[in-house]
Amino acid sequence: MLKVVPVTGAKEKREFLDFPAHLYKDDPQYIRPLDKDVEEVFDPLTNKLFASGKCERFLFRNSNDETVGRVAVFVNPKYENEQPTGGLGFFDSINSQETADFIFDHCRKWLTERGMEAMDGSINFGERDKFWGVLTDGFTEPLYGMNYNAPYYSTLFENYGFKIYYNQLCYSRPVHGEVSRVFRILHSKHSRNPAITARPLKKNTLEKFAADFTEVYNRAWASHGDGKVLEYKKTLEMFKSMKPVINEHISWFVYENEKPIAVWMNIPDMNQWFKYLNGKFGLFEKIKFLWFKRFRKNTKMVGIVFGVVPEWQRTGIDGYMIWEGTQHLRTHTDFETTELQWIGDFNPKMIKIAEALDTVVTRKLATYRFLFDSEKQFKTHPIL
Incomplete structure (x- = not known):
């Protein structure tokens, strides 16, 4: 049984920031985000979504008091969907389905108590231009503000029951x-x-x-x-x-x-x-x-x-x-290289523009969705 630790004090905030660096210490492609960029997401003075939304961060520790996961879970009233949908972001976990399931269960419970009927992840409590999506292909150095994770993350999400709501396509070409x-x-x-x-x-x-x-x-x-x-x-x-x-x-x-x-x-x-x-x-x-x-x-x-x-x-x-x-x-x-910010697979007009620039897809991320009611029909993002 894992221990849930709310991120409130300075010690927990530091561990929240440091955990991914420990997790990826042997991964040469990992680039640590600036601490200040992460903290700004959770600062009510800089993130105006706190005026109408709710967000909490958590660490997860094993019986040896070692941190094995982290997550932020939130409700953003401006995030409009067919059903009330909350978000989880800044998800990081060791390669353990049991650990991931425990984290996802915690997020589901937190969101259900606040009236949500689904959860998307891994997304940001803010705009889509930063910290959005689970990397599924193209595990190279991330662009500034882009999520990076190990290949096993998609398995953790999908084994729990998440489905791809939409793919995020990143196009590139040599200058x-x-x-x-x-x-x-x-x-x-x-x-x-x-x-x-x-x-x-x-x-x-x-x-x-x-x-x-x-x-x-x-x-x-x-x-x-x-x-x-x-x-x-x-x-x-x-x-x-x-x-x-x-x-x-x-x-x-x-x-x-x-x-x-x-x-x-x-x-x-x-x-x-x-x-x-x-x-x-x-x-x-x-x-x-x-x-x-x-x-x-x-x-x-x-x-x-x-x-x-x-x-x-x-x-x-x-x-x-x-x-x-x-x-x-x-x-x-x-x-030597130009790369476009991600384009959703629901946006054929922008995809057409990207392809017209002689680009190719060099990395993909996925925005996953989990419906709390298993009887409800799952729908992917509508085409624009």
């Missing part, structure tokens, strides 16, 4: 790989139009690019699936927070007579530098980070947004932008 001939033809076509220009994002004019990004994003994606409308103020805050790591050669905007019509946003994969910090980000680690950022080549960039306004879709302007940007960054950066 110096062959670019579609079609893209080059389209680039040549649009280059002859004097009204069309392409330019990279510049740090000294963030306000302008934030406004241009907001306009393209909202026109391209606001009505797309569960897309959200962005406010300029929020975009500018995001750009300013990214300023220290913005690479001015890898994010591109396209204009027609100075009106923004397309955007291709990339950032360096921060884990290529954070992996040397062992989860810490104090003054000493910040100095180390700046040193590594300056002297250690980062060979992987991450595509975070790709969008074209409606009237320019299916005109080939995307091919123009891709080839314009690719030629430039090949000359001015050391990046």
Whole structure:
């Protein structure tokens, strides 16, 4: 029988942060997330979901008082589903079905007491751009903010009775790989139009690019699936927070007579530098980070947004932008690989865009769902 230990004091919080590092101490692919990023999820001052939701963390110890698992379990009222559905996240366990079952049972009981009828895992008490999904294929170094786990995790979930609600697909391509001939033809076509220009994002004019990004994003994606409308103020805050790591050669905007019509946003994969910090980000680690950022080549960039306004879709302007940007960054950066943030298998439009960029799936994660009523019909995520 395992002992359940609520994470309340400093000692338990430290153990919650340290347990995965102990679990993966012999795994060369594991990169420890920054402690501050994890703790921000559970801080009511930084995570506004605490105003309406509930979240608790737990450690699980064996008879020798050794930690063998951890989990966070939560209710997020903004997480809308067919039935009331709670979440479990930051799940880590030794390779023991008995241990995993005990943890899942605990989460199920906690959520049932709060009116939930299902649970999804392993997900985040927050946005989907971080700490979301169970890695099922492509066990290589994770991108910044991406979950990483051992291959046996999917077995632990599925043996308990979880089913895949949707797969999360991560696409990648070599920066110096062959670019579609079609893209080059389209680039040549649009280059002859004097009204069309392409330019990279510049740090000294963030306000302008934030406004241009907001306009393209909202026109391209606001009505797309569960897309959200962005406010300029929020975009500018995001750009300013990214300023220290913005690479001015890898994010591109396209204009027609100075009106923004397309955007291709990339950032360096921060884990290529954070992996040397062992989860810490104090003054000493910040100095180390700046040193590594300056002297250690980062060979992987991450595509975070790709969008074209409606009237320019299916005109080939995307091919123009891709080839314009690719030629430039090949000359001015050391990046060797570009990887896209995950795309749900329920989103065929975004999958089509990813495939059009000559990418291939290089890793998969799964969002699992467990229905408390075994008689209820299981449904996968609806197609957008």
